[in-house]
Amino acid sequence: MKRIFKNIIILSLIITAFNLLSCSDVSKSCCEEILNFSYTESDSIVNYNIDLAERCSEKYHKRPEFLQKISQIYYYDAINNYTSNEQSTVDLLQLTKKLYLALEYMNSYMSRIDVIKSYDYQFRGEIYERLGDIYNDINSLKPAAELYDKALSDYKSADSNEKYLNSLIKIGKLYQYNHIPNIAMIYFEMAEENKDIPHNIYRKIIDNKIVTLYELNDYKNADSIFKNHFNVKVQNHDYHSAVGTKYFYERNYKEALPHLKYCFENGNMQEKLIVSEKLAETYFNLDDHDNEMIYIQYQAKYNSIEIRRTPLKLDLEKLFDTYYTIVINDKTVDNNNNIATIVIILIISLIIISLITITFSKSKKKDQEKISTAQKTISANNEIIESKDKIINDISKKLTDIETNENYEEAYKRFVECDIITKIRSSFDGITIMTKNVQNHSKLQLSSKDTIALIKTFNNCFPKAIASMKNDFEGITPNDIKFIILNFINLNNAEIAVLLGLTYGAANKRSNKIKNIFNIKDDLNQFICSYIKSKF
Structure with a gap:
């Protein structure tokens, strides 16, 4: 009996050891395949057992190139599925989760390497941008704006001028489609301020500025810019949108009609909805009630689709909030x-x-x-x-x-006397920042490490401030938060421009944007101080 029992125990140990060795071999093989994977060789990304690699290969997770590769696999798998066909609710949720996983692995990779390359910033920016596209498609303004803003920051770090400019245009259009033209104009003007703008992108900026100026009822400036758009060779969607909008607001409906129809026939779902409103009004004023009804019915159909997509929208917004x-x-x-x-x-x-x-x-x-x-x-x-x-x-x-x-005064004193604030103020000792020489002091720009320390210290001293701002004022982005904190310590726009790597004009526009969000015309610093104190 003892011999049988002993044999059973020995056999169990042998089986357990064999299973552990097999798991290790499969995991090692899988991880090596992932490291050697090339997107030019195959599209069969899903064939790689990433779950097994994640569970069984902790030593591979310490290798940055492994984290980078898994991030790329999740990203390209999600993008291939997103661009191939229209997505069901489940599919869209799944590919959104894949993009968040790609983002998480990319952040982990970037935290483990000594030098972050331009390509790394650009790739992470593309992940943020694709996530922003998803929330833009479901008409979810706040997540889309924040994700686009993060993509914008990464493209700037990557020194990718075209992607940076296109992102500014995309954010401007986001606010334009949501009928917030004053903020949309800020992003179009930020794009226009840049140097060496490619001609095709400059055209997009100007066309969208014209549309936004008409939406703001600034007909004088809109007409002045519009004069430069006659006899152009490339008449694309943005061009027809600008021309159609001009004639529409001038009540010249016959001239507006062909341009608006072009925009409807060649636009995406959001663009079609915006144009359908103008087409319905155009046909009404032309006494063509049959065609007017067609576009009214289109709007009703779109609203019905939006209602059916509400559960999906709520799920995706919850995913964003709890990521x-x-x-x-x-x-x-x-x-x-x-x-x-x-x-x-x-x-x-x-x-x-x-x-x-x-x-x-x-x-x-x-x-x-x-x-x-x-x-x-x-x-x-x-x-x-x-x-x-x-x-x-x-x-x-x-x-x-x-x-x-701790009361507010004690918290404020602790904040302004902390190491990072002392470092910022001392960097300006003996230096006078003039509005015309802001860019001569680029060496004073805050590093990523200093920026993180600044925000972390602010949160420690005023833990409710940032969360309250995001809840009370829609549209505040992480870059806005940095500007607000620096303004809170009573730095002027020129000094803030130096610290954030902006031009003086861009810093002024950022200040005006934040004032618009807060709906104030008075001193920004006074409002911020009062607000933070009230939320302490």
């Missing part, structure tokens, strides 16, 4: 699973050792003592694990109590 929480939770679950696996292996090992000891040991008393010791160790470990949450909660409560006891 970082999801990533953290997933990592926690994975860690818990790893801990559980280790605990199970330890328990199995202890059981096997205990059984062998019971079977072959002559001293039952010693066996009992070993079992008792093992059980006490496991029990103590379990108690430690169970008390973890309680300890964390107690620490969090104490930290909260400490923060609560």
Whole structure:
């Protein structure tokens, strides 16, 4: 009987070891295939078992090139599916999650390398832009604006001029389609300020400026710019949109009609909806009620589609709001699973050792003592694990109590006397920043590390401020937050332009944009100080 039992134990150990070795071999093979994968060779991206590689190859996760490759695989898989056919609700959710995974792996890759190359910034910018496109397609303004703004920042870091300009135009159109022309104009003017603008992109900027100026009822400036657009060789969608809008607002409906029809026939869903409103009004004024009804019915059909897409829109917006929480939770679950696996292996090992000891040991008393010791160790470990949450909660409560006891004046003093603010102010010692020589002081521009330290310190001193701004004022972007914090410490626009790497004109436009968001005309610094104090 003892011999049979011994043979069973030995056989179980052999099977377990064989399975572990097989898993390691499969994982290693899979990871090496991922590292050697080339997109020019095959489109069969889904054939690679990424899940297996993630679970079994921690040593590969320490290699930046592996993280970069998985990010690329998720990205191109999502893009291929997104551009191939119209997506069902489930498919769109899945490919959005793939893009978020691509973003997470890319961020992890960039945090592990010493020097971030232009290509890395550009690739991450493309991930942000594709995510922004998805939220733009479902007409979700806030997520689309924030994602586009992050793409804009990465394209600027990559020194990719065309992508940077096209992103400015895309953000401007986003606000234009959502009937916020004053903010749309800010982005078009930011694009126009750049140097060495390719002709085709410059045309897009001007065409969209004309449309936006008419929407703002600034007919004088719109007509002045419009005169330069006659007899042009390339008459694309943006051109017809500008011409059609001009004639529409001049109530010259016969001239406007062919241009508006061109825009409707060649535009995307959002562009068709905007133009259909103008076409319906145009046909009404031309007493063509049959065609007027066609475009009214189109608007009704689009609204019906929007209503049916509401659950999808809510799911995607929830995914955007909880993205970082999801990533953290997933990592926690994975860690818990790893801990559980280790605990199970330890328990199995202890059981096997205990059984062998019971079977072959002559001293039952010693066996009992070993079992008792093992059980006490496991029990103590379990108690430690169970008390973890309680300890964390107690620490969090104490930290909260400490923060609560601090008043606004003390928090403000702590903020303005912190290391990063002291460093910023000292960098201007002995230097006078003139509006015309802003770009001569580019060496004073904040590094990514300093920017992160600035925002982190501000959050520590005023934990409710940024969240309150995002809730109270729609359209605030991360770049706006940086500008607001620097304005809060009473820096002028020229100094802020130097620190953020902007031109003086761009800094002024950013200031005006933020004033428009806050709906104020008075001193921006005074409003920001009052607002932060009220939310303390």
